Amino acid sequence: MTSTLLEARQIHCERDDRPLFSGLDFRVGSGELWRIAGPNGVGKTTLLRILAGLNPAFEGELLWQGEPVHRVRTQYQANLLFLGHNAGVSSSLTAYENLAGWQAMRTPAVPEQVMAALADAGLSGYEDLPAAQLSAGQQRRVALARLYLSSAPLWILDEAFTAVDREAVAQLEALLANRVRAGGAVILTTHHRLALEGVQVLTLGEGYDAV
Amino acid sequence: MWQWFHKLGSPKWFFGIAGRLMPWLGWSALIVLTAGVVWGLLFAPADYQQGDSYRIIFIHVPSAYLGQSLYVAMAVAGVVGLVWRMKMADTFIASATAVGAAMTFLALLTGAVWGKPTWGTWWVWDARLTSMLLLLFLYLGVMALRGAMEDPDVRARASAILVIVGVVNIPIIKYSVEWWNTLHQPATIKVTEAPSMPASMWVPLLICLLGFHLLVAWLILWRMRNDILLRERRARWVRDWVLAQ
Amino acid sequence: MRSEPRVPVRLQEQEGGWPRAAVETVRREWLIAFRNRQDLMNPLVFFVLIVSLFPLGVSPEPEFLRQAGPGIVWVAALLSILLSLNLLFRNDYADGHLEQWVLSPQPLALLALARVAAVWVTTVLPLVLLVPVLAVMLHLSPGTGLVLVLTLLVGTPVLVLVGAIGAALTVSLRGSGVLLVLIMTPFYVPVLIFGTGAVTAAVEGASITGHLALLGAMLSLAVVLAPLAIAGALRISVSNG
Numbered sequence: 001m002t003s004t005l006l007e008a009r010q011i012h013c014e015r016d017d018r019p020l021f022s023g024l025d026f027r028v029g030s031g032e033l034w035r036i037a038g039p040n041g042v043g044k045t046t047l048l049r050i051l052a053g054l055n056p057a058f059e060g061e062l063l064w065q066g067e068p069v070h071r072v073r074t075q076y077q078a079n080l081l082f083l084g085h086n087a088g089v090s091s092s093l094t095a096y097e098n099l100a101g102w103q104a105m106r107t108p109a110v111p112e113q114v115m116a117a118l119a120d121a122g123l124s125g126y127e128d129l130p131a132a133q134l135s136a137g138q139q140r141r142v143a144l145a146r147l148y149l150s151s152a153p154l155w156i157l158d159e160a161f162t163a164v165d166r167e168a169v170a171q172l173e174a175l176l177a178n179r180v181r182a183g184g185a186v187i188l189t190t191h192h193r194l195a196l197e198g199v200q201v202l203t204l205g206e207g208y209d210a211v
Numbered sequence: 212m213w214q215w216f217h218k219l220g221s222p223k224w225f226f227g228i229a230g231r232l233m234p235w236l237g238w239s240a241l242i243v244l245t246a247g248v249v250w251g252l253l254f255a256p257a258d259y260q261q262g263d264s265y266r267i268i269f270i271h272v273p274s275a276y277l278g279q280s281l282y283v284a285m286a287v288a289g290v291v292g293l294v295w296r297m298k299m300a301d302t303f304i305a306s307a308t309a310v311g312a313a314m315t316f317l318a319l320l321t322g323a324v325w326g327k328p329t330w331g332t333w334w335v336w337d338a339r340l341t342s343m344l345l346l347l348f349l350y351l352g353v354m355a356l357r358g359a360m361e362d363p364d365v366r367a368r369a370s371a372i373l374v375i376v377g378v379v380n381i382p383i384i385k386y387s388v389e390w391w392n393t394l395h396q397p398a399t400i401k402v403t404e405a406p407s408m409p410a411s412m413w414v415p416l417l418i419c420l421l422g423f424h425l426l427v428a429w430l431i432l433w434r435m436r437n438d439i440l441l442r443e444r445r446a447r448w449v450r451d452w453v454l455a456q
Numbered sequence: 457m458r459s460e461p462r463v464p465v466r467l468q469e470q471e472g473g474w475p476r477a478a479v480e481t482v483r484r485e486w487l488i489a490f491r492n493r494q495d496l497m498n499p500l501v502f503f504v505l506i507v508s509l510f511p512l513g514v515s516p517e518p519e520f521l522r523q524a525g526p527g528i529v530w531v532a533a534l535l536s537i538l539l540s541l542n543l544l545f546r547n548d549y550a551d552g553h554l555e556q557w558v559l560s561p562q563p564l565a566l567l568a569l570a571r572v573a574a575v576w577v578t579t580v581l582p583l584v585l586l587v588p589v590l591a592v593m594l595h596l597s598p599g600t601g602l603v604l605v606l607t608l609l610v611g612t613p614v615l616v617l618v619g620a621i622g623a624a625l626t627v628s629l630r631g632s633g634v635l636l637v638l639i640m641t642p643f644y645v646p647v648l649i650f651g652t653g654a655v656t657a658a659v660e661g662a663s664i665t666g667h668l669a670l671l672g673a674m675l676s677l678a679v680v681l682a683p684l685a686i687a688g689a690l691r692i693s694v695s696n697g
Binding site: 293345346348349351352355356359360362364365368369372373375376377379380383384386387388390391394 | 618621622625626628629631635638639640641642643645646649650653656674681685688689692693695696
Binding site for chain 3: 105119148153179
């Protein structure tokens, strides 16, 4: 029995005077794993950013638990985890400081949890290195470590598997599956072929009319 | 009333109405302005203090007034655009900016022309001219910001915010510049005339004011129609209209 | 990577505490400033350089410097602030932290106010503390120097608050900081006028309470309104991604 978390109604979006998508209806409930698919440039990232509330350049409605997002913005953002193209990791701060800072914005920081999350993301031993000295893949892991600290019911992940090496891909897939089984909801895009069951797919570019 | 307001947001409707209004505005602007300017420049009596050089106020006062009120109108449009998400609001801002800047520049120019015979210099840092100069900078700032942004939606919202913050500042700027001016020039002849003007002077002034309003309205509607055609160029009604020309 | 989630799914009914988020915002700003402390020198050096140009370029006569000094210091401070503001949000925008910050579960305007306050302490307060030294170089009397510091203490927060609006609007744009200077200068003029006006009044022996009160009023207005504009501008710039 899933409850609807995020609902998008009749979303119409343009870019460079071309309609990207029109009349898009989309509903995500707890326990659902969604993948937004489509060719490059079709607007997957744009749609994700609209759903995350970062991009207001659309027509239509976006509802969080039945309420328009612009009216319950802080509540929506308290229940949302968004990972974009950029890791959001500051190069002057260490991996630990980056993650602890992110957590401290949401709940009182608990150092043991932060260390454990970094270890979960495969960064044991790298916690105190300035992020500038980490590789791109490691910086991405700092961002992914947030998944282990987040109680948010909705995760929106853009290019979830970017810069994740092959062994970790299977584990990340399992994490997402377990999360969804535990009642969370995930919307993601990826170029990687998901080896998961029960993934619902929303394909852009065909089946959504350009006006 | 709300219905009319929402109609205003439709580019096609606005284009049609503006198209019908423009000839009226254009011709009446021409007639009224000619009448006002000719009356003021040629027939109104000379000022006993400043002689004939004061006549420039028939151009200076309307352009200064419009330079200011256009900025305020742009700020109102900015609020409308942000709150009601109307693209037409940004069309107005895009069209009015250049006209407002031109009016402000004209006010500065005519202020200088007035200053030369009165004080012997082309420029003087008095309160009104300095405020006008800062207003021109505000306009230039909006133009520069818009020029640096390509995405039309981001550009619309960003310039709306800049114009709204600017309008809040205008009274602050005016007050502080006036205060600054009294500090540095205790005995100043103000660029604006004292209100005790005889009817033979303020009647042509009012006519010029009206004429300038009509002219500015015509200019802005013209620019707005062009902007609409550009924005909506993929729509069928635009194609039909262009083909019918 | 671990494949079991650690933290259970929990629906938050209310937003996270904003005092803690504000404190964390300040803490992070100061930590990064400390890590890059050599960069903090730049606005200071620029400030002193600009001030030094005037004796060199105009006249080193004590009479001239005494009269022009307060204005020179104010203009130099204004330009230094604009220079540092240009970088205010840029790093965060580039590495993606800005969009995470904008997605924080607290009112963004409050966080913006905290951030600006933190930036004022790290970037502007050192400038103001340097003013007594500059006052000596410009042959200003100690009393004048003190009033100058006072007006800067009240006026520069206004400059930072209003300038942050421009910084937020232009953060996603390429190009030099000239655009920011062009946009912000008209807004800075009232602060400049009353700041220098106060010092002039002090030199003439008149009371400065009126000027300080006006500067204080501008500060109150800026504290209340600017954060809202900064938050709106940040959201706009982040959507440009």
